[in-house]
Amino acid sequence: MPAPDATAVQRDVTAFIVDNFLFGNTAEAPAPATSFMETALIDSTGVLELVAFIEEKYGFKVADDELIPENLDSVANLAGFVVKKAG
Amino acid sequence: MSFSKDVLIIDLEAEAQRIGGEIRRIVAHECKRRGLVVALSGGIDSSCVAGLAVKALGPTKVFGVHMPERDSSGETLGLSQSVSTTLGFDSTVEILTPILEGFGCYQRRDEAIRMVFPDFGPGWKSKIVLPGLDGGELNVYSVVVQKPDGTIEKQRLPLKAYLQIVAATNFKQRTRKTLEYYHADRLNYAVTGTPNRLEYDQGFFVKGGDGLADVKPIAHLYKTQVYAMAKHLGLPADICSRAPTTDTYSLAQGQDEFYFSLPYAQMDLALWARNHGVPPIEAAPVIGITAEQVERVFRDIDQKRITTRYLGLKAQLCGAVPEIAG
Numbered sequence: 040m041p042a043p044d045a046t047a048v049q050r051d052v053t054a055f056i057v058d059n060f061l062f063g064n065t066a067e068a069p070a071p072a073t074s075f076m077e078t079a080l081i082d083s084t085g086v087l088e089l090v091a092f093i094e095e096k097y098g099f100k101v102a103d104d105e106l107i108p109e110n111l112d113s114v115a116n117l118a119g120f121v122v123k124k125a126g
Numbered sequence: 127m128s129f130s131k132d133v134l135i136i137d138l139e140a141e142a143q144r145i146g147g148e149i150r151r152i153v154a155h156e157c158k159r160r161g162l163v164v165a166l167s168g169g170i171d172s173s174c175v176a177g178l179a180v181k182a183l184g185p186t187k188v189f190g191v192h193m194p195e196r197d198s199s200g201e202t203l204g205l206s207q208s209v210s211t212t213l214g215f216d217s218t219v220e221i222l223t224p225i226l227e228g229f230g231c232y233q234r235r236d237e238a239i240r241m242v243f244p245d246f247g248p249g250w251k252s253k254i255v256l257p258g259l260d261g262g263e264l265n266v267y268s269v270v271v272q273k274p275d276g277t278i279e280k281q282r283l284p285l286k287a288y289l290q291i292v293a294a295t296n297f298k299q300r301t302r303k304t305l306e307y308y309h310a311d312r313l314n315y316a317v318t319g320t321p322n323r324l325e326y327d328q329g330f331f332v333k334g335g336d337g338l339a340d341v342k343p344i345a346h347l348y349k350t351q352v353y354a355m356a357k358h359l360g361l362p363a364d365i366c367s368r369a370p371t372t373d374t375y376s377l378a379q380g381q382d383e384f385y386f387s388l389p390y391a392q393m394d395l396a397l398w399a400r401n402h403g404v405p406p407i408e409a410a411p412v413i414g415i416t417a418e419q420v421e422r423v424f425r426d427i428d429q430k431r432i433t434t435r436y437l438g439l440k441a442q443l444c445g446a447v448p449e450i451a452g
Contacts, residue, residue, distance in 0.1 A: 082433035083265040087285040090266075103257075103282050106264045 042126040043097060048118040055092050056114070060085060071115040076108065086111055093117065097125045129404045129412055134350045134394060138358040141351075145343050146182035152316075152341045153183070159316040161187035162341070165306050166217065167373060168205030170365060171344060172320040174352050177359035178343050179318060180213045190217030191309055193302045195226055197376045208362045220305050222298065231297040238290035242269055242281045249274035253375035254283065254291060256385065265426070272377055295374055299335025316340035322349045324393055328427065329434020330385050337437055348394040387423045388415070396423045 053068050060081060061067050075081035081089065089111060090101050110120035153159050161183060164176045179188045190210040194203045203219065210217040226232060239246045246252070251272040256265055267288055270280045283291070310317045319339025321331055326345040331337035344352055349370070357366045370390055371378065386393045392413050399409040406420035413420060
């Protein structure tokens, strides 16, 4: 699998969030830097859903000590994390 | 008021009298029922509610239900019966295990645990836990198992397994509530809910299970105050000195590892500080943790309020029905 670039990951993650959390309402899609937790868009169960999504899509396992806001709490953080892990 | 452990001290007799008046008003006028059903778990909260109910209505207007099941601690039934005996009200024992087997509660839960531990089965024990205060990780549950040889293993729960374990164990709280309402309907009584303030505020209950009730007499009291009230009401010493437990999983599980960031005495102070705008640097020495840890607990309090809001919501309407009061 070719290493994903950050722009493509941001696009894929945003599409997953819009489809899975917002029932297709693109007007509510989060900006790349928006904190999921602070805006209450995604709770801890939602984090598990995001983890399952990126593990499946990009073919790696997220370790316990990687479950931190710096890796998972915004579209941009997720993209940076995926590029680092899958690159 | 400056922040210290004393902020949780209340006039217990005055508060018991005030709660008693509220119980009488709510049961007689809001619910139009003739008494109260209390589900007794042997824990401090339900015991305290039973004490307040008896003080408010008298022992002949209170009915207790003891509902142990396969995973309950061996001491649960004896402790809960000591409360009804001490306070002198009628009660009955409902063994939940066959009902829960009928629902497939244990089988569905074990099937979910086997997604993570494929050999899980008879002789194994389990519980689910959150990361501790210092991990820095997001609130993602892990399952802890004890094998028949006594060894302990822990694995993070993937989404499907986590949701199914919670869904299956929620049968326990919902089955208990069904039986409480059976007895309440039979007696024309109302049903009590027994959350303390920590549980009520932070959404530590099952919707339609222990979260369902007609009156919640101690939802405004911090857990420290509930312990003090139980002692004031003359409840058995074994009840008043017992550490909080969920009594839901087969491995012993403290509430602080299942849900709250800290043991209750510290969590009470953290919640009071959060509610009264006490800065972390001032709260830290009183709670006995660092200011950074207080900040993390405050964030966790805020986050749980947001994520559990759904649990307290009544059914939402898609159009107004102004003739029916909410």
